[in-house]
Amino acid sequence: MRNRATWLHSIIASGMLLAASTGIMASAAQAQTGYTATTGFGTFYKPFQADSPWNSRPVNPFLGTYQLRKPLLNPDWIPSISDGAYSVGVFMARASDGPMTIYGKPGTAGVGDPDTGQYHDITIPRWPDNVVPATGEDGHAEVVDTVTGVIHSFYQLTNKNGRWTATMYAWTRLEGRGFGDPAHWSQGARSAGAPPTAGLIRLHELNDNKPHYEHALAISLPAHTLSNGITRASYVYPATTADTNAWLNTGKIPLGTRLMLPASFDTSTLSTAALRKIANTLKLYGAYVVDRNYDTAFSLYVEKGANFNIMPNGQWNTRVVSDLDRIRAGMREVLGADSWLDGNGAPKGGPGGKGLLSMRGDWLLPGTSTPSGAKYDTWMQAVKFPNTARKITTVNYSNGISKVAGSNPAARTPMRFSAVTAGGAMIRLQLWKGYSLAYDSGYLANGSEVKFEWPTGAPAALSVRLLAESGVNTASHARGVLEPQ
Known part of the structure; x- marks a missing residue:
C-alpha cells in the first residue's frame, strides 16, 4: 500500500505537460x-x-x-x-x-x-x-x-x-x-x-x-x-x-x-x-x-x-x-x-543499474536563479534544449548524487563519467568541497568519457554541479552517466 503523504512535500507545482519524446x-x-x-x-x-x-x-x-x-x-x-x-x-x-x-x-x-x-x-x-x-x-x-x-x-x-x-x-x-x-x-x-x-x-x-x-x-x-x-x-x-x-x-x-x-x-x-x-x-x-x-x-x-x-x-x-x-x-x-x-540459464554477473547521477532539478543560467530555457525530460532522462541560434549554457546546482541509500561511492572508488548527447550538446561534471573544486570533467561530447577517483571526505561534504551546453540551430539534449568502473 503506497504511502506518499510527505514524499513531494517540498515540490513547487508545475503545469508542465509531458509529451511524446x-x-x-x-x-x-x-x-x-x-x-x-x-x-x-x-x-x-x-x-x-x-x-x-x-x-x-x-x-x-x-x-x-x-x-x-x-x-x-x-x-x-x-x-x-x-x-x-x-x-x-x-x-x-x-x-x-x-x-x-x-x-x-x-x-x-x-x-x-x-x-x-x-x-x-x-x-x-x-x-x-x-x-x-x-x-x-x-x-x-x-x-x-x-x-x-x-x-x-x-x-x-x-x-x-x-x-x-x-x-x-x-x-x-x-x-x-x-x-x-x-x-x-x-x-x-x-x-x-x-x-x-x-x-x-x-x-x-x-x-x-x-x-x-x-x-x-x-x-x-x-x-x-x-x-x-x-x-x-x-x-x-x-x-x-x-x-x-x-x-x-x-x-x-x-x-x-x-x-x-x-x-x-x-x-x-x-x-x-x-x-x-x-x-x-x-x-x-x-x-x-x-x-x-x-x-x-x-x-x-x-x-x-x-x-x-x-x-x-x-x-x-x-x-x-x-x-x-x-x-x-x-x-x-x-x-x-x-x-x-539469468532467465536463459546463463551465469549472471554482478548487480546492474548502478548509474548514480540524475539530470533532474532546475537548469539555470550560470551564477543566477534565472531559468535557462533548458528542461529536464523524464522520458529521455536528459536535459533538453530548444532549437536555438545561440548556444545555451546552463547549470544544475540542486543535483545531488543518488537518493538511494548506500549507493554513494566510497572515497577513492574508481569512477567513470560518460556523455550521452545529441544535436551537438555537451555535458560536464564538477564535484565541490565547500568552495573548493575537487574534480572537473570538462565538457564532454557524445560518446566521450573520463575516469577518476572519487574524492576523499564525508559524502555530505561533497556537492555536485552539472553543467551543459546546447547545440546550435537544432534541438539538442545531454545526459551524463556516472558509475563505478
Whole structure:
C-alpha cells in the first residue's frame, strides 16, 4: 500500500505537460514484431531483460532465520493470492491508440511525478480504451506502450465522466530491470520503486501447464513484518525507495528482500495444483518484497480479470488454509547464493543499474536563479534544449548524487563519467568541497568519457554541479552517466 503523504512535500507545482519524446520512440514495425512477441524477454508477455532481478534466480541460496509473522489484529485472516481490489490490470497500447491526458486529483497541482519531483498533468501518447484501474485504495493500472516499450504505471487512477485522474505516475522500460536504479529511482507505483507489472502472475501464465512461473513473484508484507529504517534499513537492493512512514514498521524485513522457500520444502503434499505451482516458484525464484499491506501475513498478486480463487470451486477449504500457513512459516530471507543464473540459464554477473547521477532539478543560467530555457525530460532522462541560434549554457546546482541509500561511492572508488548527447550538446561534471573544486570533467561530447577517483571526505561534504551546453540551430539534449568502473 503506497504511502506518499510527505514524499513531494517540498515540490513547487508545475503545469508542465509531458509529451511524446524522441528518447523513447521506436517504429511501429519494431513494436509489433518486438514488444508484442510471445517469446523472448523484454516483451508485453515476458517483461524485463533476462538478467533482471525478476528473471534471474539464485543457485544454492543461503537463507536467514526470520519467520514471516501472522496477522496481529485479525488472526483469522489468511494469506492472500488473488486478482482482487489490490491487484493490477496490464493493458496493451498499440500504434492505433490515441493519446490521453491524466490530471491530478481535485485540489492538487497535477499528478505526482517522483522522477521530476513535480506535479503536472501527464499526456500518454497511446491509451487503450479498455483501461480499468483496480478498485482498491491503491487504484493500480499499468499501460504498456508497444510502440515505445514503456510501462506507464499509475497509483490511485480513476475515471470520472471520461476524465482520468491519478495521484502518482512513474514509468519503466519493458526491456529494463523492473526496479528503479540510483539515477531513476522510482520506476513504478509500488513502494519499492518497481512497477506492479513486475512479479505479477499474468493471465497467460495461469494455465500454461508449466510446474512453476518463470520469474520471481511480487509479495507484500504487513507493517509488523517490515523493517522501519531505524533499527534496520527500510529497503535494500534492488529496491530504491520505501514508504514515507516506514518508521511505523516493527519487523525485520526490508523492501527489496528476496524471500524463498527452502529446497527441503515438500510441495508435492500441497492440496491444489495452483498452490503447488506457486510454491515451486517460491523454491526456484522466490518473491521480492515490494509493498506493505494491512495485517495480512503475505499477499501475492494475480493479474486483474483472472477470476482467480485459491480456494477450489470458491469454497472455504481448511487444507488450503493450512497449506498457506505452511508456506508463510517456510519462507525465509535470501542472504546470498553460490551463484546466479539469468532467465536463459546463463551465469549472471554482478548487480546492474548502478548509474548514480540524475539530470533532474532546475537548469539555470550560470551564477543566477534565472531559468535557462533548458528542461529536464523524464522520458529521455536528459536535459533538453530548444532549437536555438545561440548556444545555451546552463547549470544544475540542486543535483545531488543518488537518493538511494548506500549507493554513494566510497572515497577513492574508481569512477567513470560518460556523455550521452545529441544535436551537438555537451555535458560536464564538477564535484565541490565547500568552495573548493575537487574534480572537473570538462565538457564532454557524445560518446566521450573520463575516469577518476572519487574524492576523499564525508559524502555530505561533497556537492555536485552539472553543467551543459546546447547545440546550435537544432534541438539538442545531454545526459551524463556516472558509475563505478
